[in-house]
Amino acid sequence: MDASPIHDIFVIGGGINGCGIARDAAGRGFSVFLAEMNDLASGTSSGSTKLIHGGLRYLEFYEFRLVREALMEREVLWKNAPHIIWPMRFVLPYAKGLRPAWLIRLGLFLYDHIGGRKLLPATKTLDMAKDPAGKPLKPLFRKAFEYSDGWVNDARLVALNARDAADRGATIRTRTKVVSARREGDLWAIRLEDVHTGQAEEVKARLLVNAAGPWVDQVLSATVGLNDVHNVRLVQGSHIVINKKFDDPRAYFFQNKDGRIIFAIPYEEEFTLIGTTDRDYPGDPHEVKISDAEIDYLCTAASEYFAQGVKRSDIVWTYSAVRPLYDDGASKAQEATRDYVLKADGGEGAAPIVNAFGGKITTYRRLSESMLEKIEAFLGKRGKPWTANAPLPGGDFPATGFDVEVAKLKTAYPFLDARLARRLTRLYGTRARTLLGLARSNADLGRNFGADLYEAEVRYLVQNEWAMTAEDVLWRRTKRGLQLSREQAGALDEFMRGISRRHVAAAE
Numbered sequence: 001m002d003a004s005p006i007h008d009i010f011v012i013g014g015g016i017n018g019c020g021i022a023r024d025a026a027g028r029g030f031s032v033f034l035a036e037m038n039d040l041a042s043g044t045s046s047g048s049t050k051l052i053h054g055g056l057r058y059l060e061f062y063e064f065r066l067v068r069e070a071l072m073e074r075e076v077l078w079k080n081a082p083h084i085i086w087p088m089r090f091v092l093p094y095a096k097g098l099r100p101a102w103l104i105r106l107g108l109f110l111y112d113h114i115g116g117r118k119l120l121p122a123t124k125t126l127d128m129a130k131d132p133a134g135k136p137l138k139p140l141f142r143k144a145f146e147y148s149d150g151w152v153n154d155a156r157l158v159a160l161n162a163r164d165a166a167d168r169g170a171t172i173r174t175r176t177k178v179v180s181a182r183r184e185g186d187l188w189a190i191r192l193e194d195v196h197t198g199q200a201e202e203v204k205a206r207l208l209v210n211a212a213g214p215w216v217d218q219v220l221s222a223t224v225g226l227n228d229v230h231n232v233r234l235v236q237g238s239h240i241v242i243n244k245k246f247d248d249p250r251a252y253f254f255q256n257k258d259g260r261i262i263f264a265i266p267y268e269e270e271f272t273l274i275g276t277t278d279r280d281y282p283g284d285p286h287e288v289k290i291s292d293a294e295i296d297y298l299c300t301a302a303s304e305y306f307a308q309g310v311k312r313s314d315i316v317w318t319y320s321a322v323r324p325l326y327d328d329g330a331s332k333a334q335e336a337t338r339d340y341v342l343k344a345d346g347g348e349g350a351a352p353i354v355n356a357f358g359g360k361i362t363t364y365r366r367l368s369e370s371m372l373e374k375i376e377a378f379l380g381k382r383g384k385p386w387t388a389n390a391p392l393p394g395g396d397f398p399a400t401g402f403d404v405e406v407a408k409l410k411t412a413y414p415f416l417d418a419r420l421a422r423r424l425t426r427l428y429g430t431r432a433r434t435l436l437g438l439a440r441s442n443a444d445l446g447r448n449f450g451a452d453l454y455e456a457e458v459r460y461l462v463q464n465e466w467a468m469t470a471e472d473v474l475w476r477r478t479k480r481g482l483q484l485s486r487e488q489a490g491a492l493d494e495f496m497r498g499i500s501r502r503h504v505a506a507a508e
C-alpha cells in the first residue's frame with residue numbers, strides 16, 4: 001500500500017492515453033496512481049500502424065478538427081521525442097479509376113497548410129519513371145504525390161510517458177487489475193488485484209479516469225457498476241511484416257479498389273510493414289488475431305502495386321489490435337470517427353469519473369490536456385499545460401540531431417559497433433548512457449541473448465521501464481523478437497523469471 005492512501009487521481013489503463021494523462025497530471029502536481037492489468041502498451045497502443053499523422057483519409061469524412069490538431073502535433077511530438085519519433089515521406093501513387101488527381105492534390109494542399117508545418121517538407125509530385133520510388137512498383141504507376149507525416153515507436157512512447165510520470169511522482173503499477181470501483185461520498189474506493197499473486201489491495205482517490213481503451217465500456221459496467229453502457233465501437237486492425245520489399249526510406253500509401261487504403265512502411269531496418277484492415281470485432285480484445293481473410297486482403301492489396309507480389313509465405317510476423325472508436329453510428333467501420341470524446345460524471349458530493357473514448361496515438365498529448373481541463377474543473381487548478389515543450393525521457397536533444405547523438409554515443413563508448421549504437425540511440429536516446437553505465441567493452445554488457453540484446457539492456461528495462469517478461473522486452477520495449485530464435489527467446493524468459501520480480505519495485 002502506498003504511504004499516502006488518498007490520491008487525487010486514479011487512472012485505469014496503461015496505454016498511451018492513460019500514461020499520457022498520468023504524466024500531464026503528475027507534472028502539474030497532482031498525486032496520481034495508475035493501474036495497468038497487463039504490461040504497459042499491451043492493449044491497442046503497441047498494435048498501431050505507428051504513424052504520427054494528420055490522417056489524410058479522414059479529410060474525406062470532413063474530420064477537419066481532428067486532422068488539424070493531429071497535423072499540429074506532428075512537429076510537437078517529434079521535438080519532444082526525436083529518438084522514437086521521426087519524419088517520414090509518403091509516396092501516394094496516382095491510380096486510374098480511383099480518387100481523381102485533383103482531389104488528392106486538394107487534400108494534400110489542406111494537409112500542407114492547415115497544420116502549422118514548419119520543419120516538415122511540403123508535398124511534391126513525382127515522375128515514377130525517373131524517381132527511385134517507382135522502381136519496386138508496377139510500371140503502370142507513372143505519377144505519384146509525396147508528402148510528409150511522422151513515424152513513432154508506439155509501445156516506447158507509452159513506456160516513456162509512464163517513466164516520466166513516475167519521475168514526477170506518479171505511482172505506476174503494472175499487472176494490477178482494477179476489479180471494482182465504488183463511490184464512498186466524494187471519494188472512490190478502488191479494489192486492485194495483482195494478476196500474478198491474486199493479492200488484493202484497496203486504494204482511495206478523489207477522481208477516477210477511465211482510460212481502458214477497448215475495455216472502457218467493460219470498466220464502466222463491470223467495474224464501476226453502471227448498466228447498459230455502449231460508447232465505443234471495437235474495430236480490429238491487422239498488419240503483416242515481411243522481409244524488406246524496397247530499399248527506399250520513404251513509405252507507400254496505396255489506395256485500394258474498395259475505397260480503403262493501406263501503407264507499406266520501412267520497418268526495423270530489415271523489414272516492411274503492411275497494413276491495416278478495418279472490421280468490427282465482437283470478441284475479447286486480448287484475444288484479437290489476424291484472420292486468413294485479412295492476410296489475403298493485405299497480400300492482394302499490396303500486390304496490386306508491387307511489381308513482385310506479396311505472398312503469404314513472405315510473412316515473418318503479424319500483429320492485430322482493436323480500435324476503441326467512439327460510436328458515432330457510422331455504418332462502416334472505416335467511417336467511424338477517429339476523434340476522441342471525454343465524458344464526465346459525478347461531482348457535488350459524488351466522486352467524479354472522467355471517461356476517455358476513442359482517440360489516436362498522435363493526439364494523446366492533446367487528449368491528456370483536455371482531460372486535465374475536465375479534472376481541474378472538479379479538483380481545482382494546479383498548473384498550466386506544460387507538455388508541449390517538455391522532452392520525454394532520452395529525448396533531450398535537437399529534433400534534427402539524431403545522427404549527432406549516435407556519433408556522441410560512439411565516442412563515449414568506442415567499443416559499440418555502429419548498428420548497436422544506432423539501435424540504442426533509437427530506443428533510449430540520451431538515456432542510452434544510463435543503460436551502458438561504466439561499460440568499457442561488450443563483455444561488460446553481460447550475456448548476449450542474441451541479436452545484440454545484452455543483459456545490461458534487459459536489466460535497464462526491468463529496472464526503469466516495468467518489463468517483467470521476455471515478451472515485454474522482445475515485442476514491446478524492443479522488437480528484438482523479430483531477430484531472436486525460439487530457443488534464444490526461451491533463454492531470455494528463464495533469465496527474466498529470475499530477476500524481474502525483485503526489480504519491479506525499483507521502477508515504480
Ligand SMILES: Cc1cc2nc3c(=O)[nH]c(=O)nc-3n(C[C@H](O)[C@H](O)[C@H](O)COP(=O)(O)OP(=O)(O)OC[C@H]3O[C@@H](n4cnc5c(N)ncnc54)[C@H](O)[C@@H]3O)c2cc1C
Nearest residue numbers: 013015016017037043044045049051178213237360361362
Ligand atoms: C490497427 C490500428 C492502427 C492504428 N494506427 C494508428 C496510427 O498509425 N496512428 C495513430 O495515431 N493511432 C493509430 N491507432 C489508434 C491508437 O493505436 C489508439 O487510439 C490508442 O493506442 C488507444 O490507446 P488507449 O490508451 O486508449 O488504449 P490501450 O492502449 O488499449 O490501453 C488501455 C489499457 O487499459 C488496460 N485495462 C483495461 N481494463 C483494465 C482494468 N480493469 N484494470 C487495469 N487495466 C485495464 C488494458 O490492459 C490496456 O493496456 C491505430 C489503432 C489500431 C487498432
